[in-house]
Amino acid sequence: MRRTRLFLLIIAAGSMITACRTTRTAGGGALNETHVVLEPDSKYASMRIPALVLTPKQTLIAFCEGRIGNASDWADMNLIMRRSTDGGKTWSEIKVLDTMRQGPVGNPTPIVDERGVVHLLYQKDYKEAWYIQSVDDGKSWSQPRNITAVYDQFKPEYNWKVLAPGPGHGIQLHSGRLLAAVWLADSRKLTPRRSHSPSCVATIYSDDHGQTWHRGAIVADSSALIPNPNESQPVELSDNRVLMSIRNPSPLKRRAFSVSTDGIAGWTPARYADELFDPTCMASIVRVSDWKPQGKPAIVFVNPDSRNIEKHPRANLSASISFDDGNTWNLHQVLSTGPAGYSDMAAGPGGVIYCLYETNTQQNKGFNYSLVLRKFNTKWLEQTSKQK
Numbered sequence: 001m002r003r004t005r006l007f008l009l010i011i012a013a014g015s016m017i018t019a020c021r022t023t024r025t026a027g028g029g030a031l032n033e034t035h036v037v038l039e040p041d042s043k044y045a046s047m048r049i050p051a052l053v054l055t056p057k058q059t060l061i062a063f064c065e066g067r068i069g070n071a072s073d074w075a076d077m078n079l080i081m082r083r084s085t086d087g088g089k090t091w092s093e094i095k096v097l098d099t100m101r102q103g104p105v106g107n108p109t110p111i112v113d114e115r116g117v118v119h120l121l122y123q124k125d126y127k128e129a130w131y132i133q134s135v136d137d138g139k140s141w142s143q144p145r146n147i148t149a150v151y152d153q154f155k156p157e158y159n160w161k162v163l164a165p166g167p168g169h170g171i172q173l174h175s176g177r178l179l180a181a182v183w184l185a186d187s188r189k190l191t192p193r194r195s196h197s198p199s200c201v202a203t204i205y206s207d208d209h210g211q212t213w214h215r216g217a218i219v220a221d222s223s224a225l226i227p228n229p230n231e232s233q234p235v236e237l238s239d240n241r242v243l244m245s246i247r248n249p250s251p252l253k254r255r256a257f258s259v260s261t262d263g264i265a266g267w268t269p270a271r272y273a274d275e276l277f278d279p280t281c282m283a284s285i286v287r288v289s290d291w292k293p294q295g296k297p298a299i300v301f302v303n304p305d306s307r308n309i310e311k312h313p314r315a316n317l318s319a320s321i322s323f324d325d326g327n328t329w330n331l332h333q334v335l336s337t338g339p340a341g342y343s344d345m346a347a348g349p350g351g352v353i354y355c356l357y358e359t360n361t362q363q364n365k366g367f368n369y370s371l372v373l374r375k376f377n378t379k380w381l382e383q384t385s386k387q388k
Helices: 148-152 378-387
Strands: 032-038 046-054 060-068 076-084 095-099 105-112 118-124 128-134 162-165 178-185 199-206 214-221 232-236 242-246 254-260 271-277 284-288 298-304 315-322 330-339 343-347 352-363 366-377
Touching (some): 046 352, 076 105, 095 128, 105 162, 105 178, 128 148, 128 162, 148 214, 214 254, 232 284, 271 298, 284 352, 315 352
Parallel strands (some): 046 366
Antiparallel strands (some): 118 128, 162 178, 178 199, 199 214, 232 242, 254 271, 284 298
């Protein structure tokens, strides 16, 4: 699923650094900064599958898979995180949240609730689901709790062999419900390399602040229209409905969407957004509540829009904005012209948007992935749009 390679970008090698290439556009309070968050080092060959949240205390918490030895989905890996209390300029030391003796631990899917509690869903070996939480902005975490039984509730309807939440952040709805997208695969291949297809997308949720979790309905199953839907992300709309952004490998190469009134049932048939190219890659979506040029909160969508870049399936990280609850998309702005893959976003006060994304360097043994934070604001998006 994540095998498509990102292409060459030269970044200084060495130990992890806390900031680089800080830039700020001039005029009108527009903001555009870039900071390196995680790089390969002597322990981790690659940093992949980013997730990002911003707490009420304005602490950024970045999660990812620290892959050991290589960038494979099946590499040995640790689930790791770093914190920033200054808007991404500097970061704490790496903290390992969970690991296995052998195999993958990942797909971090964090949710921040209105109390500031950070809930984190993740998987082990793509066959076990786990949950932890932090009540102090990520400084400390609860003991991991196995919640695979929640996914087992799908088995009478969908006999999965592979499970994974997210990746990327989940959300808390206006009702207080904690909601995360998950994907399941009814693999035709067996261990040790279980296939990630055929697949479907669903949700899991908690109505008691993470104490118990439950399954929602299947959002989209593999079909001729939407083949093998997988890594998806929800966003709450202005009328409290939930819009699900769905990755899929359709020949149309367009992002798919479905809508539910409560995030757990009654999902509409998936439809494609003609304006949003999808190179079959995880993408991020976020609501910017205080940006309402047309009366509704803006929805920002980011992915590698590589439609015009021959032989570069994951590059040209771009932001698209909807001012009408995802019905149409415009203001397509390029965030980075280089290689780019998975991303996750968090929206802060004053129209500030943080985007954590993958890029890569090419080494003798293959591709090594780094994570970069792009910090910008709505004024920058509007300004760059007017300059075009």
